[in-house]
Amino acid sequence: MHVDAMTVPQPLGQVGDLARRTQSAGFSGLLFTETGRTAYLNAAVASQAAPGLELSTGVAVAFPRSPFVTAAAAWELQEATGGNFRLGLGTQVRTHVVRRYGAAFERPGPRLRDYLLAVKACFSAFRSGKLDHHGEFYDLDFITPQWSAGPIDAPDPKVEIAAVNPWMLRMAGEVADGVHVHPIGEPGYIGRHVLPKVAEGAAIAGRPASDVAIIVPVMTIVGDTDEERDKQRDAVRASMAFYGSTPNYAFIWDEAGFEGTTARIREKQKAGDFAGMAAQVSDEHVAAFATESTWDALAGKLIDKYGATATRLVLYNAVGDPERFERYGEVARLVSARSASA
Template sequence: MHVDVMTTPQPLRRIGDLAQRTQAAHFSGMLFTETGRTAYLNAAVAAQAAPGLELSTGVAVAFPRSPFVTAAAAWELQEATGGNFRLGLGTQVRTHVVRRYGAEFERPGPRLRDYVQAVKACFAAFRTGTLDHHGDFYSLDFITPQWSPGPIDAPDPKVDIAAVNPWMLRMAGEVADGIHVHPLGEPGYITRHVLPNRAEGAEKSGRSASDVAVIVPVMTIVGDTDEERDRERELVRASMSFYGSTPNYAFIWDEAGFEGTTARIREKQKAGDYAGMAAQITDEHIAMFATESTWDELADALITKYGGVAERVVLYNALADPDRFERYGEVAQRITGASLSG
């Protein structure tokens, strides 16, 4: 089990130092989310600053970029990292895609399926010089040597997608190389939905389920004193209320025994009551959806919780307090070491 650190993209002048610190702290890699800044530029700087560090987008927004543009960026990053780049893609939500990016969003699941296949067709074209993809949303069939990056001395980048509902999980199992589980994806949800749907999709494409990595972001509450853990618990509570406000994720709460959580959060959200949103996340929610422990026990707690179901875990809040970053790195080193010895 590999352990990555999650980060939002930073100003480019800062990312090289952060990448070097991440590598020195013995994390497997860095996963770049995409918000106001692009994940790809951060990954490019990190690739130059910390050779050998595994880098991934987790996740980059797909639809505002053409599949060819995305494929070309991933290709260059795969070359720059010596084969240590994973392309993580997601749909985002309609409001962002249509009103912020000015792109189309109709039938996002099938559109993303076609997008992934188009990206992989571009990878093949970079090696062969022949581009031939004709799907329901994207049709690509023109490439010349002048407009191709050409072959690289590394395998094609892995293409992972963010998936929550059963259809998307099956689609990921069929056409992608990995699944980015939602931050609310506790082990029960993974067992009920992620693993069986991944297997069904993989079987459809004649692959093994193990060919499709499960990548899980984990929220942690760690400290050797009650004061430390109390402070982190409130940060996690706020993060969970943010993610839990999305209607499409309501079933995750409901199936875990917390019916109506999303509706209650949204009621507070519409009133602009952010403290009230967080208050809808009880300590019982947190006990199920986060991992709480002392520093000495955190590695074992994460192995017990996610070993056997996740190929990669991503520490969601390792960078929340820079003074604790190296301690999280020690935990990551213990987890990867245990995985290798096992």
């Protein structure tokens, strides 16, 4: 089990230092979300600053970019990292895609499936010179040498998707190289939905479920004193309230025994009461959905909790305070070493 650090994209002048610190601290890789800044440019800078560090988008928004544009960016990053880049794609939600990006969003699950297959067809075209993808949403069949990146001395990038509901998880198992579990995807949800649905999809494709990486972001509350952990707990509570406000994720709370959580959070959100949103996430929610520990015990807790299910862990809140970042890196190194020897 590998352990990555998650970060929002940084100003480009700061990314190189972060990548070098991530590598020296002991993390396997660095995962870039996509917010107001682009994940791809950050990954490009990081690839030059820290050779050998595994880099991924976790996740980049798919639909506003054509599959060819996305494939070309991933191809160059795979070459720049010597084969250590993974392309993570997601749909985002309708409001962002339509009203912020000005792109189409209809039938996002099937659209993302077709998008992923189109990206892989572009990878094949870069090697062969022939582009031949004909799907429901994307129809690609023209490429010439000057518009092709050409072959690279590395395997095709892995293409992973963010998935929450059963249909998307099954689709990931069928056509993707990995699935990014949602940040509020606690172990019960992974066991009930992620693993069986990914396995169903893999069976449709005639391949083992182990071919599909399970990438799990983990919110942690770590400290050797109550005061340290209290501060971390409040930050995690706010993050969970943010994610928990999305209606599509309500079933995750409900199945874990916290019925109605999303509705209560949304009521506060509509009133502009952000403190009230966080207050809907109780200590019981936090205990079920986050991992709380002292520093010495954290590696063991993460292995016990996720060792049988996750291919990669992504530490959601490791980046920040430099001293804590170094300690998280030590934990990442321990988890990877113990997992490899198990």
